[in-house]
Each structure stands twice: as C-alpha cells, then as structure tokens.
Amino acid sequence: MSLSPRALASCGAAIMTAALTVAIALAQTPPQTPSPAGAAAYIINLKDGDTVASPFKVQFGLTGMGVAPAGVSAEGTGHHHLIIDTRLSDDEMKRPIPADAQHVHFGRGQTEAMVTLPPGRHTLQLVLGDMSHVPHNPPVMSPVVTVTVR
Numbered sequence: 001m002s003l004s005p006r007a008l009a010s011c012g013a014a015i016m017t018a019a020l021t022v023a024i025a026l027a028q029t030p031p032q033t034p035s036p037a038g039a040a041a042y043i044i045n046l047k048d049g050d051t052v053a054s055p056f057k058v059q060f061g062l063t064g065m066g067v068a069p070a071g072v073s074a075e076g077t078g079h080h081h082l083i084i085d086t087r088l089s090d091d092e093m094k095r096p097i098p099a100d101a102q103h104v105h106f107g108r109g110q111t112e113a114m115v116t117l118p119p120g121r122h123t124l125q126l127v128l129g130d131m132s133h134v135p136h137n138p139p140v141m142s143p144v145v146t147v148t149v150r
C-alpha cells in the first residue's frame with residue numbers, strides 16, 4: 001500500500017490537530033491524582049441526624065492518606081474541603097473544587113473548622129482534593145451527614 005504525498009500531508013495535519021486538542025484538554029483540566037486503595041474521609045465528631053447549635057465544630061478524619069497544604073506535591077496526601085448543602089456532580093469530581101460558601105477549602109491543611117449555618121437542616125460532606133484542589137480518583141469523600149441547626 002502506498003499513500004500519495006498529499007494524503008500523507010493531510011493525515012499528518014489530522015494527527016497534529018488531534019494532538020493539539022488533547023494538549024489543550026490536558027492544560028484546562030489538571031489530571032486527577034490516584035488515591036491509595038482503602039483511603040477514606042469521615043466527619044469525626046458528628047453523626048447523621050445530630051442537632052447542633054451554630055457555630056459548631058467539625059473535625060475532619062482521614063485514614064489511609066495524609067494531609068498536606070494546597071500547592072504541596074506529596075504522594076498520598078491532599079487537603080480537606082467541606083461541601084455544605086450540595087453535592088459535587090460527576091463532572092465536578094474531575095475538576096478543581098469551586099471556592100464559595102458551599103465549597104469551603106482548607107488549603108493550609110486544617111483538620112477541623114468552626115462552621116456557622118442558619119437554623120434548619122443542612123448536609124455536610126468532606127471531599128479530599130489534591131494539591132490543585134481536584135478530587136482524587138477514586139474520590140476520597142465522607143458519607144453525607146445531615147445535621148439540624150437549632
């Protein structure tokens with residue numbers, strides 16, 4: 001089988017275009033960091049159904065991995081994020097976690113926080129993020145805990 005020079009050139013251009021598309025996609029989305037088997041995050045001091053007075057303390061538990069500040073590259077580590085009254089979608093699980101009142105970053109490596117919420121029912125979930133705030137693969141996250149603020 002032989003290809004004409006024109007066919008080869010057009011094929012090369014297609015490969016270049018494909019490579020460029022992949023490069024752009026990689027630049028926009030930091031790759032997910034793998035998490036070790038068995039790693040788990042959990043809220044230490046609150047259980048589903050608890051009633052609390054605001055502000056209240058939330059203690060962040062992590063097994064099978066270590067806590068490191070954001071921006072620090074160290075294998076098997078991450079920093080905590082408290083997700084309040086929302087969940088990360090499958091798509092959001094692959095991107096840097098947003099930073100707002102419902103997605104609180106603990107990028108200095110904190111392992112507890114005082115949380116202020118209005119009276120009513122609220123959901124809390126921990127999601128570990130890597131040095132670039134992207135959840136690991138598979139994600140290291142706590143069960144959702146629903147609390148009532150009185």
Ligand SMILES: [Cu+2]
Nearest residue numbers: 105107129133
């Ligand atoms: Cu973060």
